[in-house]
Amino acid sequence: MRATLVALLAMGALAATPGAAMAVDETPSPEPTSTPTPDPVRTSEYWLEELGVVDAWETTRGEGVTIAVIDSGIAADIEELEGAVAGGADFSGVGSDDGRTPLGADAHTRSHGTWVASLAAARGTGEDTGMIGVAPEAKLLSLSIGFGSVSEVPFSEQVADAIIWSVDHGADVINLSFTTNQTAWDESWDRAFQYAFDHDAVVVVAAGNRDGGTTMIGAPATIPEVLVVGGVDQDGKASRGASTQGGTIAVSAPSEALLGIGPAGDVDSWRGTSGSAPIVAGIAALVRAAHPDLDADNVINRIVSTARHAPEQQGERDPIYGFGIIDAEAAVTERVPLVAESPVTDVTLEEWVRINRGGDDPGEVETGPTPTPEPVNLPALPPLDPPAEAANPYLPSPESLREVTLPLMAVTAAGILVLLGVVAVSRRFRSNHDSHGSSS
Template sequence: MRRRLLLVVGIALTGALLTGATPSPDPTTAEDEDPIRSQQYWLEDYGITQAWETTRGAGVTIAVIDSGIADGPPEFEGAVIGGTDVSGVGTPDGRTPVDVINRNHGSQVASLAAARGTGEDAGMIGVAPEANLLSISLGFGASATVPFSEQVAKAMVWAVDNGADIINLSFTTNRTGWDESWDEAFLYAYEHDVVVVVAAGNRGSGTDVVGAPATIPGVLTVAGVDPEGRASIEASTQGITIGISAPSERLLGVTLDGKVEGWKGTSGAAPIVAGVAALVRSAHPELNAVNVINRIIQTARTPPGVTRVPDPFYGYGLVDAAAAVETNVPRVTQNPMGSLPRWIELNRRKEVGPQPTPTVTPVEIPPLPPAEPPAAAAAPGLPTADSLRYGTLPLVALSGAGILVVLGGIATARRVRSARVRRSPGNL
């Protein structure tokens, strides 16, 4: 019977709001530059604007499985092409945020991946501004009527069935294991050639170790760095499953009411990488998911001081969108982030297959001798041959011998007595 691990506690979004105000213009920028665009430092620093000379992600669909992408902000006009709700409390299109505390989270995540701005050079713009979005709303903790593990499994399958090329998961369960239903859901994504990008989690939010789904083999787990490219201690978690790093501090995100606010966390680092994956898939539609992931990690920039990769703080390094799009990378056949089928084979209960039919070599046994015929029935009270042989005859023999011994003793005694009489003094 399949085990069910209900993840009803320890679920955390991997981003935190920093301020409720629209970011102030950077005083070092030109007066005619949009104040929001000027603060999106990752666009230039991580090769994204250079990659836009080749592609902006057209023809690729990113599924954001989160609290829901708000319907209304102009940055999402024409970007969201479909959605659904798996929480049991949202709207059928997945556009009504369902989380009570973090209702902006899904919109912030989506804006980093594929926001389209508010004009040609105005408003927040995502890494892949021409990519399409799918909004799948799920609830965290008590904000849903459906168990969280069931929501995620259902959301993964729906995303695949509705055309997702990339799935972004910006949450953690704060535990390394996961429900067995996720085995099938993530396998379904891999079998349908979907890139799955997952946030590593944040120490500042109480995540001390990388937890599922970032521990599932085959996903591209994203750690966070500060604006200088150093591993973020508060806005990221470190571990051996890290595949790539991206900015997780001084980020911007679009809220459900259309504001652009600052936030931090690997919840933002993950969609930046999901956007890079969309650029790669758009520029190289012939590549499968395994080679998209491989391109991203093989073209990453090694941080100063790192001598071996993967590194528990940075994975294979800092994501470089231009290099991932433009570099000639040899193709691979195995997912560098691991094999979920192999993991399942080693760690889940195996099904018992057909057993071989045993072969037995016949052994010849000599026949038993024929049984003796039964003895004739005798009258009750008469001795049988066996009783005579083993009972009566030995008894008679022993009795006869005893009688002879007694008689011999009597005769001897008489002779002795007679001899004494003859020798007595009276008879001399």
């Protein structure tokens, strides 16, 4: 597909070049115009114009904002990403320390992280040439994790550690272009995601793809307070194959006919909400750069409240499109009222954990040495009872005589006295009866 795309782009550029049929014509060649030939890669990024990204660039290009890409790693020595990656780390145990070695059992997975990064913040190869990201002046953090059997470290542990590392190293936006295909998530994610929210990071998550086997939205797209992105085609209609639909979707972005820079520096064609998410992450970076005083909830609020209704959207929030298709210019420039809580969920992660885990809160992330507890003085315990002396089990003990034998003897004696009284009365009655009978 990549070779086909490059061939088609090259053919289009050739067809647009004037003068090829004039080689044998004696008519003087026309003076060259000052209009440069459009770059085929740049013109293929249709989302830049359609989503208002180019117009938003008149205000900001994302300078001063850092986007963490937690994925298969961002390849080094990519011209379009030169100077974009500010740092990184590996959490798989099999990658390079800086997160710049692409990981994966196949070419698609190895390319994935670099594709994502280029959509978010590629620099291009010139002013109007080469692939450019939505926030071309934002910085990137490359956090490499291993998908599937690539790493022996549990996947949930890799993600949790990568999120915490990202926050500790200045991530303003965190992009997660993967799904677990299950609604539940490991408890370690409770603490990691809460740590990101507590430190004011915007977490952008892909909804997943039906063609990839995701028939329903799964974690991390089910975690409260994240910004979940669904996919649409070039006409703004739901992408049934390259997107999953569900109630947690907040906004929609293109997921068809996307471009990305591969690890070898080639321009690749791909599809899926893995590409929709970094487009939105780039817009979040533009909003944060234009409005540095806004917290994460209000950054998200600008994105969702300025989204355009999709052609087939039903209601204010649709389980297919969310609040609508993102509009970068509106998110950056429109006047939007402030909010006091997350606009994409009715329950915070902290509340969810308390209700579903049975705990008070998600727990705190320890980032420093554990403090030594001070000793507590407890009162002395009372002395133990002395051991009982051994005794013959067949002989009565003082306790059994007092509590059993004596009460039983008293009850027996009283019964005997009552019985004797009854017998005496009976004999007297019989004697009186016999004497009356003899005198008549």
